[in-house]
Amino acid sequence: MPVDIDIAHVARLARLELTPEEMETYRSQLGVILEHAARVQALEGEPEVGSVHGLGIEGVFRDDEVAASLDRDEVLAAAPESRDGFFVVPPALEQ
Amino acid sequence: MSWEAVIGIETHVELSTRSKMFCGCAVDFGAEPNTNICPVCLGLPGALPVPNRKAIEGIVAIGLALNCEITERSVFHRKNYFYADLPKNYQVSQFDVPVCRDGYLEIELDGETRRIGIERAHMEEDTGKSTHVGDGGRIHSASETLLDFNRSGVPLVEIVSRPDIRSAAEARAYAQELRAIVAELGVSDARLEEGSIRFDANISIRPAGSDTLGTKVEIKNMNSFRSLERAVDYEIRRQIAAVEAGQQIVQETRHWNEEAGETQSMRTKEGSSDYRYFADPDLVPLVVPPSWVEEIRASLPELPEARRKRYATLGLHPKAAAMLSSSARTIRHLFDETVAAGAPALAAFNWLTGEVTAWMRRTDTEPAELTGERLAALIALVDEGVVSATAAKEVLEGVLAGEGEPRQVAEARDLVQVSDRGALEGAVRRVLDADPDAVERLRSGEEKVIGFLVGQVMRETGGKADPRLVNELIREAVGSDG
Ligand SMILES: [Zn+2]
Numbered sequence: 001m002p003v004d005i006d007i008a009h010v011a012r013l014a015r016l017e018l019t020p021e022e023m024e025t026y027r028s029q030l031g032v033i034l035e036h037a038a039r040v041q042a043l044e045g046e047p048e049v050g051s052v053h054g055l056g057i058e059g060v061f062r063d064d065e066v067a068a069s070l071d072r073d074e075v076l077a078a079a080p081e082s083r084d085g086f087f088v089v090p091p092a093l094e095q
Numbered sequence: 096m097s098w099e100a101v102i103g104i105e106t107h108v109e110l111s112t113r114s115k116m117f118c119g120c121a122v123d124f125g126a127e128p129n130t131n132i133c134p135v136c137l138g139l140p141g142a143l144p145v146p147n148r149k150a151i152e153g154i155v156a157i158g159l160a161l162n163c164e165i166t167e168r169s170v171f172h173r174k175n176y177f178y179a180d181l182p183k184n185y186q187v188s189q190f191d192v193p194v195c196r197d198g199y200l201e202i203e204l205d206g207e208t209r210r211i212g213i214e215r216a217h218m219e220e221d222t223g224k225s226t227h228v229g230d231g232g233r234i235h236s237a238s239e240t241l242l243d244f245n246r247s248g249v250p251l252v253e254i255v256s257r258p259d260i261r262s263a264a265e266a267r268a269y270a271q272e273l274r275a276i277v278a279e280l281g282v283s284d285a286r287l288e289e290g291s292i293r294f295d296a297n298i299s300i301r302p303a304g305s306d307t308l309g310t311k312v313e314i315k316n317m318n319s320f321r322s323l324e325r326a327v328d329y330e331i332r333r334q335i336a337a338v339e340a341g342q343q344i345v346q347e348t349r350h351w352n353e354e355a356g357e358t359q360s361m362r363t364k365e366g367s368s369d370y371r372y373f374a375d376p377d378l379v380p381l382v383v384p385p386s387w388v389e390e391i392r393a394s395l396p397e398l399p400e401a402r403r404k405r406y407a408t409l410g411l412h413p414k415a416a417a418m419l420s421s422s423a424r425t426i427r428h429l430f431d432e433t434v435a436a437g438a439p440a441l442a443a444f445n446w447l448t449g450e451v452t453a454w455m456r457r458t459d460t461e462p463a464e465l466t467g468e469r470l471a472a473l474i475a476l477v478d479e480g481v482v483s484a485t486a487a488k489e490v491l492e493g494v495l496a497g498e499g500e501p502r503q504v505a506e507a508r509d510l511v512q513v514s515d516r517g518a519l520e521g522a523v524r525r526v527l528d529a530d531p532d533a534v535e536r537l538r539s540g541e542e543k544v545i546g547f548l549v550g551q552v553m554r555e556t557g558g559k560a561d562p563r564l565v566n567e568l569i570r571e572a573v574g575s576d577g
Contacts, residue, residue, distance in 0.1 A: 086128050
């Protein structure tokens with residue numbers, strides 16, 4: 001069963017700028033994946049919570065204990081820009 | 096046409112755990128920027144999150160306090176969106192299977208109780224903090240954004256009410272009650288000014304009595320109960336005016352501007368499908384077995400609603416019960432102790448919310464020297480006429496200052512009333528002999544004269560006479576039985 005994909009919408013949500021050729025390539029590739037997913041979904045119906053992962057593991061926790069964090073200077077050294085202990089990024093504008 | 100507002104409130108509560116939701120970084124809001132960060136809360140590739148047990152206990156406690164069903168197996172989802180303060184480009188949250196579902200919260204307003212439904216409460220993580228610099232920090236004209244990820248990954252509980260709220264006053268009452276509950280549970284600092292509890296409101300209007308839902312508008316940025324009430328009130332009036340002028344309400348997010356006293360449009364709200372929720376493959380199902388739920392239930396403190404009901408059964412008026420319930424913990428504790436020591440609830444309430452609270456405010460100290468036993472003893476001294484109501488305040492001052500038991504203080508400060516008939520009869524006689532005119536007027540039924548005469552006797556005895564007894568003695572001597 002073919003799946004209808006609004007590839008321009010998906011690209012916009014992922015902040016990807018795609019050429020018309022790329023759009024076609026991804027539309028057909030994503031289409032194959034989604035068709036497969038649709039087939040699996042039709043077989044199994046609504047998945048159980050426990051079957052979301054299929055790992056057979058659940059209820060894993062850690063105790064509320066503080067562990068060492070990273071060295072700030074080392075982390076900031078990997079950032080394109082930083083100042084006074086902050087990461088500096090271009091102005092975050094409302095879209 | 097008359098209109099009805101339909102309001103739902105989303106509340107975010109930061110849990111005050113020691114470490115973050117999915118990593119061991121410290122939760123510490125006073126820390127230098129970016130000192131509590133690691134691969135997990137910075138969203139570095141390959142880092143694996145593990146849920147904090149204490150945070151799960153926190154959300155279950157909240158759920159139980161809100162009369163919710165606790166889901167035994169729930170799922171963490173990824174909520175995808177792009178913003179600079181969200182380093183993974185998704186927030187770990189919950190979608191179709193949250194930890195808590197179908198609860199309610201009771202609010203009291205003008206003596207009436209209303210039940211507000213709780214749709215759900217789910218577990219998620221907080222974002223980092225961004226500061227927009229340049230041109231006064233205004234987001235639209237900022238030249239750059241500074242990021243601090245200390246808050247990134249702090250455990251956050253989102254509580255979603257049903258659209259059962261009908262007015263700005265109810266919205267405020269709901270928010271206040273919810274804050275009181277969370278504070279009582281001790282799972283969060285629950286401070287509005289610091290953002291550890293935040294409220295957003297969804298508001299729409301419809302013709303009164305109708306069952307349909309209008310287009311809803313989300314209001315953000317209300318950081319006090321007062322601004323929440325003002326913002327909701329403003330928005331209801333704005334929508335009614337717009338609809339009556341023939342305009343369409345646009346589904347959007349609006350910011351409350353405290354200075355301007357109005358809500359302002361931000362942007363069109365993205366639909367929830369745009370967040371492309373999917374189960375987080377790094378997090379296995381969250382399991383909270385019934386035995387754990389019962390353990391948490393057993394550890395819950397007495398909540399505000401139960402407390403108000405208990406105070407009411409002790410004979411306090413609902414307003415007084417509500418006032419006491421929201422008083423400082425010390426005051427509530429002393430109230431319980433004082434009543435347990437045999438004092439009437441109303442007297443204990445009056446002393447504690449009056450004189451004792453005033454003293455605490457004035458001195459900015461805890462009443463360490465006051466116990467329930469001592470306050471009960473003081474109340475008994477007044478009741479038995481040993482000290483006057485006025486002198487009792489002075490006795491309390493002495494007790495609070497560490498001068499000992501109330502009776503000791505009263506004696507040491509020479510505040511014990513003279514209640515000995517023999518000792519007072521002389522003073523009464525002298526006063527009556529000195530003013531035969533007043534005596535004559537009292538005899539002929541001029542009642543207000545008695546107050547004057549009692550005052551004279553009080554002066555004669557240096558204020559230490561028991562006024563009730565003096566009153567009685569004067570009437571006996573004059574032969575007027577009042
Ligand atoms: Zn971390």
